[in-house]
Amino acid sequence: MGEAWDIRMAREDDAPSIYRLVCELEGQQFAYDAFFRSFASQLSDTAVHCLVLEVDGRVAGYLNLRIDHHIHHAHPTAEILELIVAAGERGAGLGARLVERARLLAISEGCELMEVASKFERTDAHRFYERCGMVKTHYRLTMPLPTEGE
Numbered sequence: 001m002g003e004a005w006d007i008r009m010a011r012e013d014d015a016p017s018i019y020r021l022v023c024e025l026e027g028q029q030f031a032y033d034a035f036f037r038s039f040a041s042q043l044s045d046t047a048v049h050c051l052v053l054e055v056d057g058r059v060a061g062y063l064n065l066r067i068d069h070h071i072h073h074a075h076p077t078a079e080i081l082e083l084i085v086a087a088g089e090r091g092a093g094l095g096a097r098l099v100e101r102a103r104l105l106a107i108s109e110g111c112e113l114m115e116v117a118s119k120f121e122r123t124d125a126h127r128f129y130e131r132c133g134m135v136k137t138h139y140r141l142t143m144p145l146p147t148e149g150e
Contacts, residue, residue, distance in 0.1 A: 003055045003056045004056055004057075005053060005054060005055045005056075005097070006053070006054050007051055007052070007053050007054075007097065007098065007101045008051070008052055009049070009051065009052070010039075010043060010050035010051065010052045011043075011052075012039075012040065012043060014052050014059055014062075015035075015036055015039050015040075017052075017058070017059035018039065018052070018059065018062050018084075019035050019039075021059070021061070021062055021084040021086060022035065022062075022082070022084060024084070024086070024087060025082075047066055047067050047068065048064060048065070048067075048081075049064075049065045049066075049067070049102075049105055050062070050063075050065075051063040051064075051065065051098060051101055051105075053085075053094055055089060055094070059086075060085065060086050060089040060094060061083075061084060061085040061086065061089065061094050061095065061098055062082065062083070063080060063082065063083045063084075063099070063101070064080070064081040064082040064083075065079070065080055065102045065105060065106065065114075066078070066079050066081050067109050067111060073112055073113075075111060075112035076109055076110055076111045076112070077111055077113050077114070078102065078105070078106035078109065078111040078114040078115070079114070079115050079116065079117075080099070080102060080114065080116040083095060083098060083099070083116070096131070096132055099132045100132075102114065114134075115134075115138075116134065117140045
């Protein structure tokens, strides 16, 4: 990979680029206003670390890491909430660089583990996370809830 790359903390002006990545990953268009409110909230939350990976000055990847304190752990835990690499940039090791930066950040925050949830059908993502050193240890169960306007 001959391009110049850098990982930095996200800024509010990254919102349009990150929005495109999220829509690309999920294969649907989300309401931008709702996305932006959530994004801005995360930027101001000290427990959430929003990392942006730039390649030649353009946003090519994004990782959202949340640090939580659970009473069933002796130390904080880190959870990758989102990891997205632009479709045209995949396979060049950018995702692994983001995960490694998140791992180092989690260590610096005193975390005892880093985890991620991934949908069953994302088998390529599962293999990626396993190559990064993660191990399947849990099931995550969900329950959809009604939201305002539904």
